[in-house]
Structure formats: structure tokens, C-alpha cells
Amino acid sequence: MKICIYGAGAIGGWLGVRLARSGHAVSVVARGDTLATLRQHGLRLQTPAPPAAGEAQRTEVLGAPVLASADPAELGVQDLVIVSVKAPAMARVALAIAPLLGPHTMVLTAMNGVPWWFFEGFGGNFAGTRLKAVDPDGAIARAIPGHQIIGCVVHASCSLNSPGFVRQHFGNKLIIGEPSGEKTERVRHLVELLGQAGLEAVLSDQIQKDAWYKLWGNMTVNPVSAMTGATTDLILNDELVRGFISSVMLEAREIGARIGIPIDQQPEDRHQVTRKLGAFKTSMLQDVEAGKAVELDALVTVVKELGELTQVPTPYTDALLGLARLHARMRGLY
Secondary structure, eight states: OEEEEEOOSHHHHHHHHHHHHTTOEEEEEOOHHHHHHHHHHOEEEEEEEOOOTTOOOEEEEEEEOOEEESOHHHHOOEEEEEEOOOGGGHHHHHHHOGGGEEEEEEEEEEOSSOOTTTTTTOSGGGTTOOOTTTOTTSHHHHHSOGGGEEEEEEEEEEEEEETTEEEEEEEEEEEEEOTTOOOOHHHHHHHHHHHHTTOEEEEOSOHHHHHHHHHHHHHHHHHHHHHHOOOHHHHHHSHHHHHHHHHHHHHHHHHHHHTTOOOOSOHHHHHHHHHHTOSOOOHHHHHHHHTOOOOHIIIIIHHHHHHHHHTOOOHHHHHHHHHHHHHHHHTTOO
8 A cells, every 4th residue: 555654753653664564655744854864764663572582671673664755745645644743733734735635545643632533423412513622723624534534542652762763662552443433344454454564453433432531541641741740650659649630530531421432430440551551751741851842732622622512610621721731831832
């Protein structure tokens, strides 16, 4: 297949290496240092390797040549476009993505938070609602037709050693699904393709539910880590901070129940899942340290909007958003 990675950061680079090494024609839309590096060295991935007998965990470096350009028009129509940018960059992507899209191109969104297509073919009375927090003027929805979208929830921790050089820490899972929940031939084929590339790909019964469950954990820990600089273990070890996070999560759980994606867990159940991942820096903390824009709107602002939509009071979510937003604004990151 012709596959284009739009956003060769940590997640996009990880997927690009795997797919290119699986025999697909992979191209990348990139700029600046990343573009120069990809043209010279291709994509590189440092990934955990099976330890030899008697050895500690080791890593191996995998490489893959890719076609890289700053101009999507140079790459042409693709079979699959994987959009793996941070949410604040989506408006810019929407302006440039058209040359990559033919009538049958699939657009896989490997992004954090609540996506702009969240209510595409889903949501009961809320179906078709545009979420202003993530698509203020509808430009993204107009640029990427809803019927071409396939949702994706990423369960992997990756970071950048340097432009075009990704380090995979743990996790290798992608949950894939049509926004409508249909198990179409194309989404089944995509799950198979990703599996052949060495990824753990799972077909979702309802991708919005999977996205909401992931959000339920990272909408709190991400901004708290960004403000405090703390790793996840330190955040959850502070009983006052953990209690505040739990209060935010209870608000989000009630919102989910009202839009048809209930969560049958307590916040403490999810905290235990996070603890098992060990001490790590969240993606938002990594962005703050790198001086990059934070994706608060897709993780927190949108939950406030959904609270208003479903008439669920969100005082704890509002407090988290206000503090995190002010923190980011003072650093020029929002």
C-alpha cells in the first residue's frame, strides 16, 4: 500500500518504521530538521529486543528509508494516511492534506484526546454535533470527509531521541475502529495489515468508548504532570493530588454515561492500571520540556464542553483546565 505518515513525531515515526519494514511504500510529511534527517537517514526506531540468555533487557535500532517532503502535493494520493500530529496542529494539517486524499483513501487518526469526528455516526441524540474545542469553525471536518476516517487509540509509550529517531519504551498496541462501530471489510483489512507489521492491532466494537477510556486516565495526569514536572508515580503517591484527580474523573465518567459510553470502574481502579506502568513522563510534560504547544483542548477543554452539552456540572474539570491553561499561557505554549 501507499501509506503517508502526517506527523513524524514519536508515534508517527514508530508506525512509519514498522510499516516500511513490512514492505509498504511509506512517505512522510515533515518540515525543518526532521525533513532533512529523513532525507539523509530515513526513519529510525530504538525498540526493546528479546534479551539473550543471562542478559538484561536490551534494545535494537531498526531503520527504514522513506520518501519525505514538506509538500503533500509531491507525495500524491495515498491508500492510507496516518495522522499522528498533536491536536493543536490539526488546523494546519486540514489546510494541506487534500493532495493526499483520493475517494477511497483511509485516514487513520493516531492522536490523543477526543477527536473532531467523535460524534460521526455515534452519540444518539448528540450524533453529528461539532465539538468547538477541537474544531472551532468546522474546517477539519470539511477537509477530511467523515466516511474516510478510521479511529485509532494508541497504547504505546514512545519519545524522540532526536528528529526522525524514535525510542519505544513500552506498549505496542493499536485499537482500530470505524466511527460508526461497523466492522467493515476495510477496517478488518487494516487490522490485519498492522498486525503483519509487528503491531498488536485490535478491532474495536466502539472506538469512541476506547478513546474515552484512555482519556479518562490521561486527561488528568497529563496536565498535572505538565504543571508540576512530576512523573506519574509521584502524582499518584500524593493523596491530595490523587483525590483531586479522582474528582475530575468522576465528572468525566458521568458525561460518558450520558453519551452512551459508560465506564464501570472507579477512579482508583484506573490509578492501579497507571501505577503498573511505573514512573514515566507523560507526553504533555515532554511537550512542556521541549517548548511545544500542549494539547489541552483535546484532553480537557473538550470535556468541559461535553459537560455543558450533557448538563453535567464540571467544577473540578474547570479548575484543572484553568490552572493548566494559565500555566501553558505563561510559557507561550497555549
